Amino acid sequence: MTKSKEQTGLFSLPLELRRAIILDVLTCGRRKEPTLTKKLVSGRVRLRNCFDADRPETTNIYVQRHKNRFRHGNALLATCHQLRSETLTLINDTIKPGRAEVPFVLDVMLVKDVGVFPTWMSFPYKPRHIKKLTVQVRIVRPGRLVVPPDWFEAARYKKSEHDFERSSPSAWNLFVVLVVYALSGFTATPPAAAAARAELDLAPTQRSKHRDRAAAARPLVVDAHLLDAPPYMVDEMLIRWRPHEQLASGKAVRRPWVPDPRKKSDHYRSGYHQFGRDLFSELSAEEVRRNPNWPRAAMQREGTLACHDLTWAMHLRFSADFSWFARGLEMYFDLLANNIGVVRDIHADGKPCLLVDGGPNIIPEWEYIEVGDVAGALRAEEKKTHPSEYHLKILRTAKRRLDMGWRKVQRKNT
Numbered sequence: 001m002t003k004s005k006e007q008t009g010l011f012s013l014p015l016e017l018r019r020a021i022i023l024d025v026l027t028c029g030r031r032k033e034p035t036l037t038k039k040l041v042s043g044r045v046r047l048r049n050c051f052d053a054d055r056p057e058t059t060n061i062y063v064q065r066h067k068n069r070f071r072h073g074n075a076l077l078a079t080c081h082q083l084r085s086e087t088l089t090l091i092n093d094t095i096k097p098g099r100a101e102v103p104f105v106l107d108v109m110l111v112k113d114v115g116v117f118p119t120w121m122s123f124p125y126k127p128r129h130i131k132k133l134t135v136q137v138r139i140v141r142p143g144r145l146v147v148p149p150d151w152f153e154a155a156r157y158k159k160s161e162h163d164f165e166r167s168s169p170s171a172w173n174l175f176v177v178l179v180v181y182a183l184s185g186f187t188a189t190p191p192a193a194a195a196a197r198a199e200l201d202l203a204p205t206q207r208s209k210h211r212d213r214a215a216a217a218r219p220l221v222v223d224a225h226l227l228d229a230p231p232y233m234v235d236e237m238l239i240r241w242r243p244h245e246q247l248a249s250g251k252a253v254r255r256p257w258v259p260d261p262r263k264k265s266d267h268y269r270s271g272y273h274q275f276g277r278d279l280f281s282e283l284s285a286e287e288v289r290r291n292p293n294w295p296r297a298a299m300q301r302e303g304t305l306a307c308h309d310l311t312w313a314m315h316l317r318f319s320a321d322f323s324w325f326a327r328g329l330e331m332y333f334d335l336l337a338n339n340i341g342v343v344r345d346i347h348a349d350g351k352p353c354l355l356v357d358g359g360p361n362i363i364p365e366w367e368y369i370e371v372g373d374v375a376g377a378l379r380a381e382e383k384k385t386h387p388s389e390y391h392l393k394i395l396r397t398a399k400r401r402l403d404m405g406w407r408k409v410q411r412k413n414t
Contacts, residue, residue: 011082022083022090025076026124027102033138034119036111036248038146044117046154047186047224052176054328058221060115060155060173060275061181091125104133106182108174110310111140112260113267113274114147114155116173118181127232135182136240137174139276139306141260143248150220152267155275162273167328170276171313178239178314179332183230183339188222230339233404239345239355241311243304254303259285279313280306311345318343318355337397341406374399 010018034040044062049055076087094100105121121136157169180186244252245260262268262277282305288297299305317329336343343355378395381387 015086018086019090019094022076022087023094023100026087026091026095027100027122030107030119030121033107033121033136033250034109034117035250036109036117036140036142036146040117041146041148046115046151046221048221050223051180051186051226052331055167055172056157056169058154059176059224060169061177061224062115062117062151063181064119095125096127096129104130106133106135108135108137108177109140110137110174110276111142111147112276112280113265114142114151115275116177118177130232130234132236132238133182133234134238134240135178136242137310138242139245139310141245141247141253144266146248152274156267156269156272157275158272160271168278168313170273170279171317172329173275174314175317175329175332178237179335180226182237183234183335184232185227185230185335186224187227188225230335233339233341235341235404235406237340237343239343241307241345243307245303245306252303255301257301257303280309314345315353315355334397338400341401341404374402 010021013021041062043065045065047059047061047063049057049059077084095102102124103122104124104127107119107121109117109119111117162169244254246252259282261282262274262280265274265277267274268277283297283300288300291297296305296308299308345353345355374395378392378399381391381395
């Protein structure tokens with residue numbers, strides 16, 4: 001390296017300036033939200049359901065083919081030993097203690113007729129504890145000539161085979177993304193490791209041909225298993241619902257309202273629900289004309305009715321007041337109870353709402369547990385000759401939440 005390069009290089013700067021640059025890199029996520037393009041679609045694979053036997057065999061969740069969540073921290077950690085050391089020091093002494101705010105942001109596109117596309121907008125380093133995780137949810141119209149036909153086929157559900165009011169496949173897919181994917185709770189299928197070992201047994205010339213064949217036949221569907229425990233915990237999850245639908249290009253659908261009735265969709269089939277359509281209900285022009293002051297008519301004119309319907313559908317599944325809709329979601333509430341302190345969301349009108357706070361929707365009998373000695377009750381239950389597994393589970397979950405400082409808060413809009 002020449003003298004001039006040494007003088008202008010990163011390590012010629014004072015440590016304080018290097019730390020400021022490193023912090024800027026860690027806090028700089030994706031600048032633009034992803035749009036539904038051919039490039040995005042070609043880089044996605046669908047998750048196969050290997051974690052919930054009561055749900056469809058395949059999901060409608062499309063994740064990035066290559067894992068690059070940690071991309072804005074990876075380059076710093078992989079450049080050289082000194083930069084890696086300074087980056088880790090900054091993370092440990094500044095970011096983790098909360099002296100600098102580093103956002104963790106997950107973007108979720110709910111694409112009508114197709115499925116859910118999660119993308120990490122900002123995931124600067126591999127954490128064990130996140131103070132605040134923001135999830136932004138957008139409703140997108142798919143357009144044409146972008147999504148493969150088999151993805152539309154996989155998103156078509158026969159009405160006679162599903163209880164769409166209580167166990168909507170569309171709502172379940174989104175719930176899985178909000179609860180499991182947001183916690184990085186999935187793991188790949190074990191045969192992937194076996195395939196890697198098999199490749200090592202090939203001769204060098206065979207190995208290159210094997211890679212070429214593998215690249216030409218990348219899987220379109222991959223197995224998704226639950227980890228024994230997510231790799232990190234979250235104090236607060238904030239869900240922001242984008243109020244207006246978007247076109248595939250990312251342009252918002254505002255006034256004048258452009259209708260998108262399900263029966264006019266290219267993918268509509270009689271006797272079936274296409275993904276997402278069971279959650280939305282547009283009013284006819286005649287209904288809007290006859291009821292101009294009806295709130296739903298006003299929301300449709302403003303282009304926010306779809307967002308209203310989606311948030312209401314998810315509130316029914318998060319809320320303790322509508323436990324009938326949450327049946328079959330117990331495993332996901334266990335994940336919530338053990339790994340997320342509070343879930344809030346921001347309505348289309350900008351008002352925050354408390355969804356999950358450790359109340360009875362995720363821990364039954366919470367009020368009874370909270371006023372007592374949880375640790376003492378747990379020890380007493382464990383000493384019993386025939387302890388109740390049900391009570392042990394509740395007490396261990398309650399103790400974990402109390403140890404984390406996740407105490408139940410009053411249920412009211414904040």
